[in-house]
Amino acid sequence: MIVRANINGHWRTTEVWPGASLLFMLREHVGLPGSKNACEQGECGSCSVWLDGELVCACLVLAAQAHDREVRTVEALAVGDGLHPVQDAFIEAGAVQCGFCTPGLIVAVADLLAREPAPPDPVVREALSGNLCRCTGYAKILDAVRLAAERMGKAAP
Ligand code: FES
Numbered sequence: 001m002i003v004r005a006n007i008n009g010h011w012r013t014t015e016v017w018p019g020a021s022l023l024f025m026l027r028e029h030v031g032l033p034g035s036k037n038a039c040e041q042g043e044c045g046s047c048s049v050w051l052d053g054e055l056v057c058a059c060l061v062l063a064a065q066a067h068d069r070e071v072r073t074v075e076a077l078a079v080g081d082g083l084h085p086v087q088d089a090f091i092e093a094g095a096v097q098c099g100f101c102t103p104g105l106i107v108a109v110a111d112l113l114a115r116e117p118a119p120p121d122p123v124v125r126e127a128l129s130g131n132l133c134r135c136t137g138y139a140k141i142l143d144a145v146r147l148a149a150e151r152m153g154k155a156a157p
């Protein structure tokens, strides 16, 4: 079947198997491997993307459901050579180890900070409860969220 979707600002037309997930389409047909496939069951959050502005697990969404809709992935966050402040904060806080969870976490944190610029820790923990990390123990991830929130707050007009 043919799926036409606006992906990171560009309309893309792709032919996929009717049962293909949005994650499979992004990674295998569109050439956007940033969203990771760790569980394919909606459990880990490593495949988080925005669908019409709403955070979803791309492994749980059929590619067909993205037809005529807007998809935004982690690849859209950096502008040119400049990383998004959340990406910078993850690096500086040492919140990246194997990195498999990182794209999904960065998308989830960017989503959170866009809605709530200075979230208290319990709100951060709740917002990221669907994103699993096997390496960091989460402390450095919380440090990264605080750092990004501080910097993005200062950058706001
Ligand atoms: S790969 Fe989608 S939630 Fe784990």
Ligand code: FES
Binding pocket: 095, 096, 097, 098, 099, 100, 101, 102, 132, 133, 134, 135, 136
């Ligand atoms: S850094 Fe390895 S799973 Fe999170």
